[in-house]
Amino acid sequence: MRGRAVIxxxxxxxxxxxxxxERIDLIxxxxxxxxxxxxxxxxxxxxxxxxxxxxxxxILYGQKVAEALGLRPRVGGALDQGGAANIAxxxxxxxxxxxxxxxxxxxxxGDTPRSGSRAVYHRPRGDDAVYxxxxxxxxxxxxxxxxxxxxTPPDTHFGAVAVQTRANGLENPAGHLRQALSMEAYLxxxxxxxxxxxxxxxxxxxxxxxxxxxxxxxxxxxxxTQAVPILGFGQGQESWDVHLRPDLTHTxxxxxxxxxxxxxxxxxxxxxxxxxxxxxTVTVLQTMEDYGLAPRGxxxxxxxAEGIGPExxxxxxxxxxxxxxxxxxGLQLVIEGTRQMxxxxxxxxxxPKTCIVSNQGGSMHTHATxxxxxxx
Amino acid sequence: MIPHPEITEVxxxxxxxLAEGRLQFQRCSACDTAWLPPRAACPACLAPxxxxxxxxxxxxxxxxxxxxxxxxxxxKERLPYNVAIVELDEGPRLLTNIIDSAExxxxxxxxxVSLALxxxxxxxLARFRLADREASS
Numbered sequence: 001m002r003g004r005a006v007i008x009x010x011x012x013x014x015x016x017x018x019x020x021x022e023r024i025d026l027i028x029x030x031x032x033x034x035x036x037x038x039x040x041x042x043x044x045x046x047x048x049x050x051x052x053x054x055x056x057x058x059i060l061y062g063q064k065v066a067e068a069l070g071l072r073p074r075v076g077g078a079l080d081q082g083g084a085a086n087i088a089x090x091x092x093x094x095x096x097x098x099x100x101x102x103x104x105x106x107x108x109x110g111d112t113p114r115s116g117s118r119a120v121y122h123r124p125r126g127d128d129a130v131y132x133x134x135x136x137x138x139x140x141x142x143x144x145x146x147x148x149x150x151x152t153p154p155d156t157h158f159g160a161v162a163v164q165t166r167a168n169g170l171e172n173p174a175g176h177l178r179q180a181l182s183m184e185a186y187l188x189x190x191x192x193x194x195x196x197x198x199x200x201x202x203x204x205x206x207x208x209x210x211x212x213x214x215x216x217x218x219x220x221x222x223x224x225t226q227a228v229p230i231l232g233f234g235q236g237q238e239s240w241d242v243h244l245r246p247d248l249t250h251t252x253x254x255x256x257x258x259x260x261x262x263x264x265x266x267x268x269x270x271x272x273x274x275x276x277x278x279x280x281t282v283t284v285l286q287t288m289e290d291y292g293l294a295p296r297g298x299x300x301x302x303x304x305a306e307g308i309g310p311e312x313x314x315x316x317x318x319x320x321x322x323x324x325x326x327x328x329x330g331l332q333l334v335i336e337g338t339r340q341m342x343x344x345x346x347x348x349x350x351x352p353k354t355c356i357v358s359n360q361g362g363s364m365h366t367h368a369t370x371x372x373x374x375x376x
Numbered sequence: 377m378i379p380h381p382e383i384t385e386v387x388x389x390x391x392x393x394l395a396e397g398r399l400q401f402q403r404c405s406a407c408d409t410a411w412l413p414p415r416a417a418c419p420a421c422l423a424p425x426x427x428x429x430x431x432x433x434x435x436x437x438x439x440x441x442x443x444x445x446x447x448x449x450x451x452k453e454r455l456p457y458n459v460a461i462v463e464l465d466e467g468p469r470l471l472t473n474i475i476d477s478a479e480x481x482x483x484x485x486x487x488x489v490s491l492a493l494x495x496x497x498x499x500x501l502a503r504f505r506l507a508d509r510e511a512s513s
Contacts, residue, residue, distance in 0.1 A: 122447045127381035127413065128471040130501060133459050134447035141441040142461065149439070149485045194442035194456075194480070243461040243471050248439060 001263055003373065005094035006219045006227035008104070008212045009038025010335040015207040015326030016176040019115040023053050024068045026110035026208030031069055034106065034210040038224065045212070047075040047105030049093055051085040054329060055113040055120050065108065074102045082361020083277060083329035084235065087368035090334065091233035093213040103218055109331050110208030118204050128243075137201055139242040139363025140280040141193040146248035147282050148195060150297065157300020158281040159186040161316075162199045162323055164308050165278055169320025171347050176205045177324050200281045203327035211334055225375060228341045231266065231354070232371040234259025242363045253290035253360060256367040260356070264371040268292035272352035273340050274314060275333035277360045278321040287358050288314075291369075310347045318347045330359040334370060341372045377450055378497055387414040389428055394500040399433055399491055401468040402426040412468040433491030435464040435504070442480050462489055462504055473503045482506055 011033025013026050027050070035042045048066040058064075062077040075096055079085045086109060093105040113121065125133045144158070166181040181199055189199040219227035236252030236259070238245060261267055268291060276287045285299035293314060294302040306313035319325045319336040326332050337355040339345040357370040383391060390413075393400040403410045404418035405427050417424045440460035446452040456479050463469045475492055477483065488507035493500055 124379050124448065127387070128459075129379045130381060130496075130499065131459055131471055131473050131503075132443060132451055132454060132457055133471050134443075134451070138441055138443075138459065142439045145441060146439040146485075190444075191442075192445045194444055196441075243438070243469050 001094060001098065001233075002231050002265060003216055003229040004098055005213055005230045006216050006224075007230065007334070007338045007372070008040065008214050008219050008224050008227045009034045010211050010338050011035070011037050012174065012209040012332060012335060013207050014174050015205045015328065015332070017114050018112060018206040021112060021115070021206070023056065023110045023112055024065055026112070026206065027065055027108045027210065028068050030110065030208035030210040031106055031108055034212050038212045040104070040212065040222065040224075042069070043071070045069070045071055045104050045106050046073050047093055047096065047102040048073045049076065049089040049105055049107045050078040051089060051109040051329070051331070052078045052080040053109075053111040054082070055111050055117055069106070075105065081366040081368070083279065084359045084361040084366035084368040086329065086331040086334060087233065087357065087359040087370045088235060090211065090213055090230070090370060091235070091368070094230055094233070097213065097215050104212060104214040106210055106212055107331070108208070108210035109328065111328060112206040113204050114206040121204060135193065136363070137196055137280070138193050140282060141196040142242050143248050143286065143364060144195050144200070144280065144282040147286065150249050153297070153300050155187055156183060156304065157285065158200055159183050160300055160303040160308065161278060161281040161284045162186050164303070165317045165321045165323040167309065168318050168347055169324025172320045172325050175320050175325045176203050176327070196280065202279045202322035203324070205327040207326050207328045209328060209331035209335060211331065211338070226342050228338045228375055229373045230370065231373045232260035232262070232264030232369075234263065234369045236367045238365045249286065251286060251290055251364045251367065253287050253358065253364070253367040253369070256369040257291040257356070260369040260371050266354055266371065270354050271314070271356045273318065273337070273349045273355045274316050275318070275321070275337045275355065275357045276316060277330055277333065277358045278317055278323050281323075283360065283364065284316070286364070287360070291356065291358065310349055315349045318345055318349065329361065333357050333359065337370070337372050341374050378499065380499055386416050390414045391500075393428070394493060394502055397493060399431045399493075399502050400428045401431055401464065401466060403429045410467045412470050429466065431464050431466055431491070434507075435462045435489050437461070437474070437483060437485060437487040437489055438463050438469065439485065440474065440480055440483055442478070460504070470502065475503050475505050476509055477506060482509070
């Protein structure tokens with residue numbers, strides 16, 4: 001599948017607060033921007049694949065979105081994998097296009113947990129709620145604790161991720177939280193679910209995002225010279241809930257990345273820029289290690305010593321990630337990866353050849369990986 | 377009000393056992409896999425009708441967190457409180473609270489813990505305490 005499909009266009013709304021806006025309106029705005037970015041006719045879209053809205057799962061959601069877009073697609077529907085779903089949908093689109101089921105697909109997401117209800121992120125966790133087990137963040141606090149106990153890193157290892165992504169987000173005009181964070185301020189930030197500090201946790205944002213996937217062949221025929229080739233993709237799923245997982249410091253992200261590396265014919269040493277799902281800082285350290293981008297237990301030391309800024313050894317989350325650009329789950333990372341490959345990112349890394357993007361969901365339950373190359 | 381679990385045919389024996397002073401887990405009669413929480417079938421070999429076994433109540437700490445923010449009104453007065461993962465000596469794992477140590481004083485991965493059943497609003501809960509604390513008290 002290497003290079004058979006491309007990302008032909010990307011679009012999104014401003015991220016942050018959109019009081020009074022409907023989720024699907026945000027998707028329509030993002031789609032309008034993606035269609036304009038690709039330079040295609042809206043009606044040439046014959047696939048509409050939607051990541052289920054975290055704050056309001058519903059039946060036949062993909063069809064409601066297609067209706068709002070005025071499309072009668074050949075392939076459509078909605079997927080729930082938590083935050084891994086966007087890259088999963090991009091990979092399913094690539095395969096369905098290859099198989100001839102459709103020619104050009106919109107992959108999209110929109111949600112309003114900031115202005116609407118964030119109850120989903122604070123919810124009681126099944127029968128274990130009797131012990132006070134509440135909130136999405138708690139599962140990540142367990143993983144953060146396990147990582148700390150196993151490798152005994154200083155807190156600055158986690159802070160390195162928060163400080164750099166916040167610095168990147170400062171430069172992003174569409175970003176939700178444009179506020180620099182010093183290491184001192186990180187270390188002093190309030191503990192929510194110990195050992196998680198407030199600044200370890202991503203934003204809760206309203207916003208919509210969309211990308212357009214088609215075949216490399218069709219992109220060439222349409223003269224879409226900025227189409228970014230999809231070199232590889234993969235997935236991996238943990239299934240076991242956090243407390244039942246045999247090893248909290250090692251996830252199926254490794255399998256997801258290995259699958260994508262194999263398809264792309266590249267390895268971790270070939271990655272020039274990475275957009276890693278930073279719902280929590282430990283997720284980034286863990287993903288760097290599962291992806292082979294840093295030795296086990298040393299992702300934070302690597303970040304501090306080698307640099308993860310735009311000029312560093314491994315530029316990370318160059319538009320600010322979930323910690324600063326938008327807490328929306330994952331598509332913004334694909335969009336920024338696409339821009340880095342096209343060379344039109346705001347904090348542009350110098351001539352990157354290969355970008356890896358991670359999406360993940362639940363409490364690191366689901367993982368999906370995308371590897372992008374330069375337009376040819 | 378704590379959110380009481382929904383009692384089903386699958387988990388009834390678990391909660392009734394706690395009320396009678398026993399922490400039970402399920403064991404597959406076909407492949408001997410042991411687990412919690414209760415399920416209708418073995419997650420290893422999918423055999424139905426698992427049996428129940430009584431735990432010794434001894435186990436070890438796997439990981440833990442300390443809530444310093446309340447995500448529901450009834451939890452405000454409990455702050456700070458811990459939630460911990462315990463692995464029983466028989467293998468199954470569960471989420472629980474470690475009592476007498478709200479903020480995690482003395483916690484370590486692998487620390488020995490023992491069952492300390494507690495009743496709250498008519499519901500018996502499988503809480504634990506650090507084993508060395510039990511010996512010294």
